Amino acid sequence: xxxxxxxxxxxxxxxxxxxxxxxxxxxxxxxxxxxxxxxxxxxxxxxxxxxxxxxxxxxxxxxxxxxxxxxxxxxxxxxxxxxxxxxxxxxxxxxxxxxxxxxxxxxxxxxxxxxxxxxxxxxxxxxxxxxxxxxxxxxxxxxxxxxxxxxxxxxxxxxxxxxxxxxxxxxxxxxxxxxxxxxxxxxxxxxxxxxxxxxxxxxxxxxxxxxxxxxxxxxxxxxxxxxxxxxxxxxxxxxxxxxxxxxxxxxxxxxxxxxxxxxxxxxxxxxxxxx
Amino acid sequence: xxxxxxxxxxxxxxxxxxxxxxxxxxxxxxxxxxxxxxxxxxxxxxxxxxxxxxxxxxxxxxxxxxxxxxxxxxxxxxxxxxxxxxxxxxxxxxxxxxxxxxxxxxxxxxxxxxxxxxxxxxxxxxxxxxxxxxxxxxxxxxxxxxxxxxxxxxxxxxxxxxxxxxxxxxxxxxxxxxxxxxxxxxxxxxxxxxxxxxxxxxxxxxxxxxxxxxxxxxxxxxxxxxxxxxxxxxxxxxxxxxxxxxx
Numbered sequence: 169x170x171x172x173x174x175x176x177x178x179x180x181x182x183x184x185x186x187x188x189x190x191x192x193x194x195x196x197x198x199x200x201x202x203x204x205x206x207x208x209x210x211x212x213x214x215x216x217x218x219x220x221x222x223x224x225x226x227x228x229x230x231x232x233x234x235x236x237x238x239x240x241x242x243x244x245x246x247x248x249x250x251x252x253x254x255x256x257x258x259x260x261x262x263x264x265x266x267x268x269x270x271x272x273x274x275x276x277x278x279x280x281x282x283x284x285x286x287x288x289x290x291x292x293x294x295x296x297x298x299x300x301x302x303x304x305x306x307x308x309x310x311x312x313x314x315x316x317x318x319x320x321x322x323x324x325x326x327x328x329x330x331x332x333x334x335x336x337x338x339x340x341x342x343x344x345x346x347x348x349x350x351x352x353x354x355x356x357x358x359x360x361x362x363x364x365x366x367x368x369x370x371x372x373x374x375x376x377x378x379x380x381x382x383x384x385x386x387x388x389x390x391x392x393x394x395x396x397x398x399x400x401x402x403x404x405x406x407x408x409x410x411x412x413x414x415x416x417x418x419x420x421x422x423x424x425x426x427x428x429x430x431x432x433x434x435x436x437x438x439x440x441x442x443x
Numbered sequence: 444x445x446x447x448x449x450x451x452x453x454x455x456x457x458x459x460x461x462x463x464x465x466x467x468x469x470x471x472x473x474x475x476x477x478x479x480x481x482x483x484x485x486x487x488x489x490x491x492x493x494x495x496x497x498x499x500x501x502x503x504x505x506x507x508x509x510x511x512x513x514x515x516x517x518x519x520x521x522x523x524x525x526x527x528x529x530x531x532x533x534x535x536x537x538x539x540x541x542x543x544x545x546x547x548x549x550x551x552x553x554x555x556x557x558x559x560x561x562x563x564x565x566x567x568x569x570x571x572x573x574x575x576x577x578x579x580x581x582x583x584x585x586x587x588x589x590x591x592x593x594x595x596x597x598x599x600x601x602x603x604x605x606x607x608x609x610x611x612x613x614x615x616x617x618x619x620x621x622x623x624x625x626x627x628x629x630x631x632x633x634x635x636x637x638x639x640x641x642x643x644x645x646x647x648x649x650x651x652x653x654x655x656x657x658x659x660x661x662x663x664x665x666x667x668x669x670x671x672x673x674x675x676x677x678x679x680x681x682x683x684x685x686x687x688x689x690x
Contacts, residue, residue: 340524344581347492348538348588349514358541362528439527442570 223409228416231409240410241401243393245417252383252395253421255311259318259386260379267323268368271330275364276356281331288324296321296385309390317389321382322375329371333364366440369433373426380422395421445469446491446592446624451500453486453650460486462649463500468626470591473618475627475639475658479685483650484628488596491626492518504591514538517585518594521601523577525569531580532556532565538588552587558617559583575606579613586621595627599634608666611638615664632681636674637664644684653684 205225211217212224219227235245274281296317303313337360345355387396395418402410433440446468453461460483468474478484489495491502493512502509504516517538525534533540536552556562559579561572569577578598585593598614599607615638618625629635635642636658644654659673668674 338524340520340522341526343494343518343520344524344584345537345541346494346512347514347516347518347594348541348584349512350538350541354541358537359526362526365528437528439568439570442527 220406220408223412227409228412231407231413235398235410235413240398240407241392245395245398245414247393248395248398248414249417249421251393252387252418255314255386255394256318256376256379256383256425259315259382260322260376262315262319263322263326263375263379264372266319267326268330271327271368272334272361272364274327275331275334284327288327291320292324296382297388300385300389304389313389314386314391317386318379318382321385322379325375325378326368326371329374330364330368333367333371334360336367337363366433366437369429369437369440373429373433376425376429377422380418380425383418445505446626447503447506448487448491449500449503451487451490451497451502453483453490453495454498459649461490461497462651464650464652465500466643466652466655468624470624471622473625473627473638473640474643475629475635475641476643476645477629477632477635477681477685478645478650479647480630482645482647484645485596487645487650488518488594488626488628491592492516492594494518514542514588515591516594517588517590517592518596519578519581519585519598521597523569523574523581525577525580525584527569529568530565531561531567531569531572534569534580535584535587537584555583555587558586558620559613573606574602575610578602578610582614582617586617590623592624592626595625597629598627600629600631607634614638615662619662632678632685633669635681636660636677637666637669642677642681644681646684646687654680656680 208222209225212219212222216222223231234240237244239245239247270280270284274284299317299320300313303317307313307316341359341363342355345359350358383394384396384399387394388400391397395414399411399414399418402408402414448464448466448468451461451464452459464487476484476487486495490497491509493509493516509516526537529537532552535555536547536549539547539552553562553565556565559582561576561579561583564572564576569580572580578601582593582598595614599610602610611634614625627635627638635644637660639658641657642654643652645651646653656677658677660668660671669678
């Protein structure tokens with residue numbers, strides 16, 4: 169009887185462990201979230217920290233409602249979400265549009281690699297905050313320096329991911345193309361580029377996270393709108409509930425964009441991890 | 444219109460992988476090259492393919508020296524090396540597409556797909572196929588180019604025993620039909636004798652030809668032949684050479 173119940177499932181599902189994990193992870197995630205909120209509630213009831221430092225979940229929820237209805241600083245949070253998303257998306261797309269071709273060139277032409285790499289290694293460890301004075305002096309206080317900051321912060325990830333994707337092309341794939349008479353140009357276009365795509369997507373997923381990280385720094389530059397601005401502005405006014413609400417919105421948006429990239433990835437490189 | 448290997452030497456870091464190797468392969472023959480790993484047989488195949496250049500000596504194809512890879516000498520490697528972003532049909536058509544012809548001979552592609560018995564799988568991606576199927580696609584991808592020479596580098600080495608046997612039968616039948624020259628490298632004695640019409644055994648360090656004998660078994664080949672005196676005599680001779688190599 170038991171075998172009868174178990175067997176069809178085992179046959180229908182070629183990846184029982186994978187599915188099991190996926191199911192468990194959803195359950196675990198919800199449980200962890202609930203437990204965290206519960207713990208937060210308990211800690212705030214016990215008043216282990218002053219309410220001004222750690223407002224209870226209810227206060228944060230109220231802050232949410234206010235942010236979405238009346239807003240903070242003269243506009244609703246929708247404006248902040250819109251402007252911040254726009255900055256992140258433009259900066260990120262700029263990093264992709266410049267970073268991917270540059271990475272491909274660097275991987276293929278040693279001279280270009282030698283020219284660009286020192287700059288790349290130099291800007292990589294510099295925290296984005298450090299560029300602010302320079303960007304303001306050079307580009308003023310409009311949208312351009314904000315977007316450039318995000319772009320500069322994100323582009324190393326994209327370039328390095330692209331280069332490593334090119335270098336990771338299995339030699340067998342190249343040898344096959346060569347014996348079938350493909351030219352170097354054709355090999356690049358038809359073998360190396362698709363082989364590098366999975367790693368480029370990984371870089372993009374890491375990159376979108378970095379772009380959001382740079383956002384708060386970018387909105388230190390004379391902003392009066394945006395989620396980064398909201399968090400700082402509310403922080404200065406000791407509106408911790410608003411700060412927490414803003415952080416949660418940033419986290420959700422960052423995660424949503426990562427999921428969007430993953431969706432494109434699954435459609436573009438369905439062969440990933442299945443050789 | 445033969446392939447001539449003329450005094451080919453290959454040196455890696457001062458080590459001689461191939462030592463003054465000369466061989467003449469007649470058109471349409473099935474030559475198997477047998478040797479222990481590290482005897483330079485794959486190096487020889489890569490030189491024939493034009494993927495590597497000999498340190499000295501040269502390869503002549505119809506009297507013309509080989510200078511690089513070309514679709515007249517396609518290689519089938521140990522692993523299929525299919526492109527996962529292409530369907531089975533597009534994988535097979537890859538070489539034709541690289542040739543740059545404006546209209547691809549799809550009818551020929553489909554004929555080859557039928558030849559390898561994978562009709563109905565045209566739209567499948569490589570990772571949806573079994574190892575044996577993938578290797579058949581790799582062979583089809585080579586065949587569709589109508590190569591003068593099919594170079595095979597232990598193409599069945601990564602397959603399980605049953606699949607390997609099926610593939611060996613498949614290749615033998617195929618060769619009888621297409622009558623291209625096949626140069627087949629392997630370390631499996633039975634496979635080398637079973638498939639080839641001529642057997643070359645290489646010894647290692649430096650890579651040299653130690654035995655060069657015609658395989659006198661009739662065709663079609665059959666695995667029952669492995670008990671015939673001709674088979675056993677050849678196997679004994681080959682084993683003696685290979686055994687002398689391992690200390």
